[in-house]
Amino acid sequence: MNKGVAITGMGIISSIGATVEENFNALVNGRPGITVIDNIDTIHKNNIKVGEIKKTNNQLAQELNLPADNNFSRTAMLATIAAKQAVKNAGITDINEYNTGLISATTVGGMDMTETYFYDYMERPDNRRYIESHDAGDNTHKIANELGLKGMVTTISTACSSAANAIMLGARLIKSGKLDRVIVGGADALSKFTINGFKTLMILSDTYNTPFDNNRKGLNLGEAAAFIVLESDEVVKKQNKKVLAYLSGYGNANDAYHQTASSENGDGAFLAMEKAFKISGLQPSDVDYINAHGTATPNNDLSEGRALIRAFGSNMPDFSSTKPFTGHTLAAAAAIEAVYSILALQNGVVYPNLNFETPMEEFNIIPQTVLKEKEINHVLSNSFGFGGNCSTLLFSKS
């Protein structure tokens, strides 16, 4: 059987760590990264908790050796850090040696700078360099430029499923032979725009998020970036590369129910999982661990739970949401969770769904609440977004 598309590198920065290793250690030691917000001056400071990366923009710029007059948004800096790690981890020294692409994902792009300088641009010509960095695509260009990558570069924005779709597109481009190698992932920095947006939707928790708990109060926003490297079988063979894991399946479907809410029965989510199984040739019973979308909003967890029951029946594998560790990192969520899924395969661990206490009254599925060690051969990862966008990725052991 075809194993899928080879994953040969990964990189990540999130509120629980600035490297793959730091993220893994935090996950297995139960150390969440949800705190009071430090880097953004918002009136909601005392009412929300976030998964914030405790580095200032200046610190990030220094790490990247950017000149003082750079026009990187925070999203672009986080993305570049994670993408560079992934490329290094894949042992790539000449980025353009093979036909290599970059597919990134973001929801806010450079909104952090736009909201800072919105009324400044008129009076302050020196700040105008940030006008261009608002664009989602500009962020991706900056990553490519920092990697020295010349070729196919594009960006996907489908709200909170964005990175899953970037990963999916990358796999399809490899399979169709259009690319030999592709760096895929996503990034989003915290911004007042998203904090206030989710606040108006009344889905922000005032405490720590509790996925799949009957008394869940909403989500914590987070910021992060993660990228993985996908390579064709030929390139893997030719270079005798170590394969970290395989992307064995993927599926995207639309809930077509409401612009922001998920349908009661999780139609879109169910269809996305069904497609992923079809592509992979795997059965639901093959899945050892589900890394759920599990945002801890009343709507998501009910809809996703129902979709999981439809897909897996009474044979529910261990499942958990890692959002209590990182917060909901929007367009980066599926990318960081791809890294976590790969680490679960490599290390044989199911991460705990922190903060869970009371089972939901609508059904009797209960997430894994403590770290569990076992053989894991296949992980299913879900990501859903506004606009009814539902995506599923399947990762398999190499």
Added chain:
Amino acid sequence: MKKCYINGTACVSSQKTINTAFLQDIIVNHGDNILELALPDYKEVIPPAAARRMAKGVKNGIVASHWAMKEAGTQNPGAIITGTGMGCSVDSEKFLKALIDNKEEFLTPTSFIQSTHNTVGGQIALGLQCKAYNFTYVNGAVSFESSLIDAIMQIEEGDAATVLVGGVEETAENTMNFLQLSGSIKDKAQSPYSVLESYTTGAVFSEGATFFVLEDEQKDTTYAELKDVAIYNVLKQDEVQAKLEAFLANNKLTVNDIDAIVLGCNGDTRYDGYYTALANGIFSATPQAYYKHLSGEFNTASAFGLWVASHIVKLQEIPQVIKVNSIEGKSYKNVLLYNQYRGVDHSFTLISQC
């Protein structure tokens, strides 16, 4: 592998391009640095109560996709793929401005909900009750071409028999002001503007929505076969020709097989050299067309370009108003589009007569 046919298309733009013959009602505007949209009849497609809640980009996307599907005689796409460089700018700005002006207080969610880049694709799916694959690409001037690449893969690999694919952009007040400050949009004082005989930097901007129905079967409404699309993040001017020749070779063609080239020149003297190098070089003996003097520049203006090119192949004619040179082709079998924006996001799109 299946072939990919353009079976329907519709375009909302600064020209009257809905429900009219190809380029029949053209007005070339030399005076404005931002071209206003020629409003389509929304009522015909969207119930007024629903339309009131929608930003213009969403409405234009729904109208263009509606007429494209109507022309192709399809209702149930197997995939909906949207390109939009700036996304839903109007609602983004509305929410951002309210946030700043009211210091994060008294905000309502409506404009935030509609600010996400995939609102157009999501709303089209909602309207059609279409649960199929739904992607949105947001990479500047290759947002639409990224969508096309995805769409071709969907068709060729049999994942979808019908794909609805389009490009949408909307002008929003503050964004337009910022782009004038940054010099992306031509200075207000420099009119009259000309694309081909320009002595100034920046471009005349506008907005619009163009959708296509791509299918795996040829039918009566077929315009052309969509053969191939390629994108490159950066190219130096002297690298374009080699990339282009490789792209053509990949499709078993040479420069001599190209019957017309459709250029994305926009009158920005800093970057139009990319086009003139080709026009005066390998394509000097080839019929050449341009379109941004009609559509204005925006991240997905190249979708208007493909709309133009599709008509050239179908009608076997290049209307005078879009001609760059006076060379007449005997026939227009293979038509190539080349576009870039400010030296980045280069794309080649190849269509052929069936």
